[in-house]
Amino acid sequence: MPVKRKRTGRIDRKETFDDFLAMDDLLVETEKEASQFVKDKSGRRLTDVESRKANALLDNIRARLQSLSAGDPGLLFAYRRRIHIRLMQDERGRPALRRKLKAKKWLDQKGKCAICGKKLPKAASELDRLIAAGGYTVANTRLVHHICHRKQQASRGFK
Numbered sequence: 001m002p003v004k005r006k007r008t009g010r011i012d013r014k015e016t017f018d019d020f021l022a023m024d025d026l027l028v029e030t031e032k033e034a035s036q037f038v039k040d041k042s043g044r045r046l047t048d049v050e051s052r053k054a055n056a057l058l059d060n061i062r063a064r065l066q067s068l069s070a071g072d073p074g075l076l077f078a079y080r081r082r083i084h085i086r087l088m089q090d091e092r093g094r095p096a097l098r099r100k101l102k103a104k105k106w107l108d109q110k111g112k113c114a115i116c117g118k119k120l121p122k123a124a125s126e127l128d129r130l131i132a133a134g135g136y137t138v139a140n141t142r143l144v145h146h147i148c149h150r151k152q153q154a155s156r157g158f159k
Helices: 017-041 048-069 073-092 095-108 146-155
Strands: 002-007 010-016 125-129 141-145
Touching (some): 125 146
Antiparallel strands (some): 125 141
8 A cells, every 4th residue: 555755745756665664675785885885986086087088978978868859958858857867866866765864864863963963853954975975875874954064064175
């Protein structure tokens, strides 16, 4: 039987309770993959040669999208949007998985910000990745106030 889940006051999507419980297995699998990735490749940047290859790939993708859309700007937008969303999910994981991770971190941290130690509201807190390339995993994230996160990022030179 589908369970209706709400986010920001409207029904976001339907999923079965079994699907929701299966996300525990995904958290474990994602954790294993991320820990190996962090050991091997943390802080990795593209070289100049790799950047040129990435730019060539992007040019190729843009040309292919133009061809697929056959001059239809609405279709071009839809293709771009679809690819953008899928690439973001490749990096960040599915939204449902991040919601489950956030709930787990809130319980693990006893509802307190990992930076300042003060009480966190469930809705206005955010997941912070310790190592960006490590993904959204239990070991690589912490739950923090938005303002604490912004201050810490600013102190590291990020805008």
